[in-house]
Amino acid sequence: MRLLLIEDDGPLARGLKTSLETQGYAVDWVALGKLGIESAARIDYQLVILDLGLPDLDGLEVLTKLKAHNATLPVLILTARNDINSKVTGLDQGADDYLAKPFDVAELMARLRVLERRNGTNTQTNIVVNNVVLNTQNNQLIVDGNEVSLSRKEYMVLRALMENLNRIQSKSSLEEKLYNWGEDVSSNTIEVYISNLRKRVPKDFIKTIRGVGYIIKN
Secondary structure (H helix, E strand, O other), rough: OEEEEOOOOOOHHHHHHHHHHHHOOEEEEEEOOHHHHHHHHHHHEEEEEEEEEEOOOEHHHHHHHHHOOOOOOOEEEEOOOOOOHHHHHHHHHOOOEEEEEEOHHHHHHHHHHHHHHOOOOOOOOOEOOEEEEEEEEOOEEEEEEEEOOOOHHHHHHHHHHOOOOOOOEEEHHHHHHHHHHOOOOOOHHHHHHHHHHOOOOOOOEEEEOOEEEEEOOO
């Protein structure tokens, strides 16, 4: 899942970005409301975390413009404004949830999972394809009931394929997902991780579409 973080507090944003990427999210971070609006207009994000106290635009104005561009885009407001009026105004203007600073990262993650389920971007914690189960909450792979060890990058590639069941994923699209997750990508990165994954999942679970990419079918 690709997520947009609009937050001007650098240390907080960097910490959040790291925590979110550890949980498998691809995160783009911008510090200005204007840049957030521009990014959301260019890129198909599945969720936005929006701070209200931005230096260039009021967060509620950013919220209004985000929703005007895409009314179904889930937006979680993250702000130091914890008075009831700010909360009600944000929710009335289209925010899907509200979390006041300071907050616990575990609570933020739980709220994001709720928004994913509510909006159909992640209907369940487990992605199940036949006898292969990928738990997206703890990044755990289970094959035939047995836990299988994966590196972080192997997990990311497998998750991208399983989340797009029956849809071909090109090498470039998989490389982009790794890059968005903050990972270095070399010319043969995807081939290496696909090869490693095939040793861990059932035979022919990951199929190669020659000259196009890779696919997992149910």
